[in-house]
Amino acid sequence: MKKLLLLLISLSFFACASETSSLTEEEKKELQLSNTALTINVGQSDKITILSAPQSDEEVVWTTDDEFIATVFHGVVTAHQSGTTTISVIIGDEVATCTITVPERAYELVWQDEFDGDELNLDNWTYEVNGWGGGNQELQYYTDRPENIRVKDGILTIEARKEQYEGREYTSARIITKDKRDFRYGKVEARLKVPGGRGTWPAFWMLGYGHWPEAGEIDIMEHVGFEPNTFHCALHTKNKNGMNGQNVHGKQVFDEEVSNDFHTFTMEWVENEFMGYDRIHIYVDGKLTKTFAETKQIQEAGDWPFNKEFFFILNLAVGGAWGGAMGIDDTIFEAPVLYEVDYVRVYQLKDVE
Known part of the structure; x- marks a missing residue:
């Protein structure tokens, strides 16, 4: 009887041990x-x-x-x-x-214009003086006069004026960095204050070298006065440029008029960011407005010119095919019509160990 009892206890012990061992094995098999x-x-x-x-x-x-x-x-x-x-x-x-x-990409500052001093730095910029309308039926004559463009207290100011000049009814200014400062990839940032009023068309943009639109255009910021709450951005290419196919564009809409204050515009232009293809991101005040993405189809069509050097343009147009689409309110010129630029900065990626 004692032997039988010991046998039952032993069997019970081994059964418990076996069950415990089995649970441990199951635990080991968790993912x-x-x-x-x-x-x-x-x-x-x-x-x-x-x-x-x-x-x-x-x-x-x-x-x-x-x-x-x-x-x-x-x-x-x-x-x-x-x-x-x-x-x-x-x-x-x-x-x-x-x-x-x-983590956020690690950038280092490689070029900047803070518009210090009391005159435009001509090592960086060139005045464009003409009245041909910018290819957009614009109505201003671009000058290099201090009445239209000046630097003071760390701010570049472009002023549009209603006045007869060289056969035009308005004057303004446009400057470019062509053949002086150009960049490929990296991050661009500018702090800008646009004018308000129907008929104004300020822009901060970039062009590639060569013929438009094949050479490409990057519109980091455009604002038309008849849309007082909105900033626009766009890419123009051979096949998508507004004249031959709709350009690729984005916009950011605010609750208030955007001309009330300065805003910061950022472009991240990244090589091979996604699956070997480039992408361009546009931000306003740190908020993503639009991502423009190269794709296999775009690459095969030869419609991504954004892999070479581009230069900057700052201008304030009056009227034009888009800026003047709703007419021009000449009463805005009773007060100064100003496009103000605090700075333009360019960053490149740091080498990551």
């Missing part, structure tokens, strides 16, 4: 990853490995919450732009995740 969080710089990659997984005939599936921030292929994660996303691994009903943080 676990090598990392639950990773920080990866733009353009770089890192690998997530599966440390343990349940026995299953189900396919291993890797997903990302935001492919614009980071993509994943068999555990290799590649960062494309700053932000945070989640990489998930799915095997049957089991899911494990890893949070991916892509």
Whole structure:
């Protein structure tokens, strides 16, 4: 009887031990990853490995919450732009995740014009003096007179005036950095205050060298006075330029008139940002307005000229095909009509170790 009792106790003990061992093995089969969080710089990659997984005939599936921030292929994660996303691994009903943080790109300042002093820096800029209408049926004559353009107290001011001059009814100014300062990729930032009033058309933009539109145009900021709450941005190319196909454009609408204060405009122009293709991001006051993306189809069509040097243009037009589409309110000239520029800055990516 004692032997039988000992045998039953022994069997019970081994059964419990076997059950405990079995639970431990099940725990070992939970889906676990090598990392639950990773920080990866733009353009770089890192690998997530599966440390343990349940026995299953189900396919291993890797997903990302935001492919614009980071993509994943068999555990290799590649960062494309700053932000945070989640990489998930799915095997049957089991899911494990890893949070991916892509920090802001590290830029360094390579050129700037703060418009200090009391005159325009002609090492950077050239006055364009003409009255041909800018190809847009504009009505002003661009001059280099201090009445139309001047530098004082750290501000470049372009003033549009209603006056008879060289056969035109209005005067203003336009300056360019062509053959003096040009850039390819990086980040551009400018702090600007636009005039209000129907008929005004201030812009901050860039052109490529060569014939338009094949050489390309980047409109970082355009404002037309008959849309007092709105800033526009656009790209012009051979096949999409407003004359031959609609240009690619974006806009940001404010609750108040944008001419009331200075605003900061930023362009990030990134080489090979997503799957080997370039992208251009436009921001107003730090808020993304539009992302322009190169694609395989665009590349094959030869319609992405934004891989070479471009130069800057600052101008204030009066009237024109767009600026004057709703006519010109001449009463605005009873007070100064001013386009003010605090600074223009250019940054390039730092080398990342």
